[in-house]
Ligand SMILES: [Zn+2]
């Protein structure tokens with residue numbers, strides 16, 4: 183009896199398997215496009231010959247659920263630190279894509295990463311970078327910054343890092359994640375002022391890399407000091423040290439502006 187039933191069910195089963203296969207392919211495509219873990223190196227496409235020319239136009243793009251009213255404070259701080267380096271700083275608004283799916287995927291990866299000590303192959307920052315590169319070209323900007331409340335992982339490091347931010351010098355774009363800058367992330371009550379201080383420091387730090395280069399500063403209070411955790415961010419100031427200011431002035435003098 184059971185055998186007969188299996189034979190009858192076979193065509194139906196085949197159809198079902200086909201359907202699942204098609205669905206799997208579709209899902210794979212979506213995953214590759216939006217940047218959830220997929221073990222293929224993601225090649226960045228950019229204009230081949232163009233490099234950073236200063237002063238320049240800077241654009242800021244918001245990914246995910248983010249309070250854009252904060253934009254004015256960002257401009258004031260960047261113009262104060264990098265005086266005369268920007269013709270203007272443009273608000274590019276929120277980037278509208280399937281944030282929920284993206285968020286779910288990255289969140290799952292983060293959980294898996296915590297569970298296992300094995301290396302998981304993920305490349306999310308490159309997925310962000312391609313969107314940024316395209317936007318930078320489209321808007322004719324010298325450099326572009328993205329701010330997100332999503333957790334980000336480095337595409338450029340062999341070790342997986344759960345980062346506050348990252349800069350891609352070659353492609354003139356940088357990324358800051360606000361998620362781990364919030365007190366709530368550490369199960370403490372919300373502190374808006376502290377959060378804003380932290381995110382401004384990280385924004386200045388990443389833009390600082392785009393202008394000053396990849397090196398970190400060793401001065402204890404300098405915004406260009408590397409911060410491995412939230413406490414290190416709180417220790418440093420929202421400003422460049424004298425050594426970094428001299429470097430910045432040298433660039434300004436060399437380029438004559
Ligand atoms: Zn850095």
Ligand SMILES: [Zn+2]
Pocket residue numbers: 399400401404405406407422423424425426427
């Ligand atoms: Zn410094």
